[in-house]
């Protein structure tokens with residue numbers, strides 16, 4: 163039987179996927195993690211978290227995660243406008259990577275897909291420990307496996323709308339390493355991937371050390387997933403972290419640069435990686451936040467070294483602060499920035515791979 167890709171509007175042939183972003187969000191509800199974050203930073207004045215132009219710069223320091231106005235994306239007019247830019251730039255398909263407990267109303271995602279004439283692939287799975295609803299907390303591997311399997315077979319959130327990908331996350335650590343509750347999601351998704359052929363997409367926080375990201379990719383494989391069906395998200399948001407800001411500021415001979423060592427270790431396992439935060443406007447005084455020029459440099463290095471079959475791109479479009487409507491690059495950024503730059507730097511042959519062929523191969527099952 164030939165392979166298919168499952169979108170929220172039904173199955174399509176891989177050849178019909180077209181230009182694809184493998185990591186975005188549409189309707190989204192991050193209110194559980196917002197409440198968790200607020201407990202950690204109780205002193206931030208409420209008025210600074212309001213989504214108003216005078217607060218945009220402050221919110222881009224990461225505090226947007228605590229804003230009541232930004233934790234939810236439920237505005238159809240906004241999503242239509244922003245994803246129309248994506249379509250105008252040539253985009254045809256997106257993965258909405260929100261797993262159970264943080265995704266928006268799946269019926270509204272179907273309606274958005276139809277109104278935009280945009281393929282949307284949704285996920286089942288679980289996110290970080292700090293964003294899970296109580297009914298998905300503290301469960302074992304078998305519970306998660308059965309929960310995801312039911313959604314794959316019957317549909318998400320009690321509907322008959324089926325997910326086309328699996329999602330899990332590593333973000334929370336204690337003295338022993340990544341919390342087992344998060345690794346349980348990796349093991350459950352890895353096993354289900356091995357049985358179904360659906361791809362496993364693993365969110366990675368930049369605070370998780372590179373060697374533990376590599377170990378987690380190996381765990382997904384040893385749980386059953388084929389290496390080419392394991393996709394490690396956000397491998398472009400840690401590129402500049404090797405040089406600490408304090409060393410940079412106090413050593414006049416120390417330059418900042420990109421490092422792709424973790425990325426290469428992952429690629430050499432046969433897994434795929436996402437450079438999926440293009441256009442992210444975040445700022446931080448204590449950590450070198452990756453900028454698009456760094457993402458491009460790292461991408462050019464990896465393409466030069468022959469990894470063009472294992473990289474995909476996107477913007478992780480997840481709240482209004484990232485929208486063009488509010489002064490940021492928006493969800494079309496990966497297309498609008500990268501396509502001309504890859505042509506300019508003689509990597510035109512990679513464009514079809516990273517935007518079309520790799521996403522179709524990863525998602526087809």
Ligand SMILES: [Zn+2]
Pocket residue numbers: 185186187259478480
């Ligand atoms: Zn995301």
